Amino acid sequence: MVAKRLAKEEVSTIQSIYLHNFSTIKPLAMLALSVQNINKYFHQPVEFQVLKNISFDINPGEFVAIVGKSGSGKSTLLYLLSTMDTDYGGSIAINGTRVTGMPQNKLARFRNEQIGFVFQFHFLLPEFSVLDNVMLPALKRKKKSRPEIEHEAMALLDLLGIKGHERKKASRISGGQQQRVAIARALINGPAIIMGDEPTGNLDSKNTEIVFDIFRQLAAERGQTIIAVTHDDAFAANCDRIIELSDGEMILS
Ligand SMILES: Nc1ncnc2c1ncn2[C@@H]1O[C@H](COP(=O)(O)OP(=O)(O)O)[C@@H](O)[C@H]1O
Numbered sequence: 001m002v003a004k005r006l007a008k009e010e011v012s013t014i015q016s017i018y019l020h021n022f023s024t025i026k027p028l029a030m031l032a033l034s035v036q037n038i039n040k041y042f043h044q045p046v047e048f049q050v051l052k053n054i055s056f057d058i059n060p061g062e063f064v065a066i067v068g069k070s071g072s073g074k075s076t077l078l079y080l081l082s083t084m085d086t087d088y089g090g091s092i093a094i095n096g097t098r099v100t101g102m103p104q105n106k107l108a109r110f111r112n113e114q115i116g117f118v119f120q121f122h123f124l125l126p127e128f129s130v131l132d133n134v135m136l137p138a139l140k141r142k143k144k145s146r147p148e149i150e151h152e153a154m155a156l157l158d159l160l161g162i163k164g165h166e167r168k169k170a171s172r173i174s175g176g177q178q179q180r181v182a183i184a185r186a187l188i189n190g191p192a193i194i195m196g197d198e199p200t201g202n203l204d205s206k207n208t209e210i211v212f213d214i215f216r217q218l219a220a221e222r223g224q225t226i227i228a229v230t231h232d233d234a235f236a237a238n239c240d241r242i243i244e245l246s247d248g249e250m251i252l253s
């Protein structure tokens with residue numbers, strides 16, 4: 001397991017990254033995610049209902065897998081949950097805030113602060129350093145100074161076992177390392193929820209296990225909520241809960 005135990009000063013650095021989440025006043029029973037009666041249609045090339053009356057709740061700190069055959073609607077659902085697609089019926093609330101109907105500019109800010117994304121392909125900027133890639137979302141947010149952001153990025157890279165590679169170009173590290181850098185980038189703004197669309201889809205079994213352990217640790221030790229679409233049965237079986245889609249319907253939760 002690469003995710004190591006934390007030294008005291010590392011804990012305080014990491015806590016400072018996450019502090020803005022803890023400092024928002026939340027009711028105790030607040031859900032990380034509440035999804036009610038989601039319906040979604042595609043209109044091209046033909047009218048087609050891709051999601052059918054999907055409802056579920058996810059608690060803070062839960063690690064949930066979304067599974068189902070190819071074409072069952074997993075990516076479409078995750079795209080709605082991530083607030084990037086707003087064309088649907090029903091309602092979605094994240095950390096007690098209803099995001100359905102929120103104006104686009106407010107939604108973009110909410111997304112940048114509350115949600116971290118990890119995709120199957122890492123989408124790192126190949127010519128930028130590992131460190132710069134991780135720092136970017138925080139620099140964009142403009143809430144902290146560059147040295148502060150750099151310090152936090154280094155702490156995350158250390159946590160994810162990438163220390164020593166921070167000055168290398170992102171294109172010059174291995175696939176498994178790139179995916180961990182992508183996770184560090186997803187974590188830099190201290191999101192309450194981390195969403196992954198086949199985050200281990202491109203990794204060998206050893207790196208899949210490493211990424212799984214990191215997610216497990218983030219959920220257990222920091223109470224971050226993890227929602228990951230996966231094709232990997234072993235990965236899903238080890239999550240707290242499985243949500244299965246079949247032809248756009250939820251068949252198990
Ligand atoms: N933009 C789109 N327009 C029309 N149909 C789409 C679009 N995106 C996905 N689909 C269709 O919706 C269904 C679900 O797709 P998707 O959510 O990507 O499935 P999964 O991620 O489970 O493989 C598929 O039949 C796919 O072809």
Ligand SMILES: [Mg+2]
Pocket residue numbers: 074075076
């Ligand atoms: Mg998909």
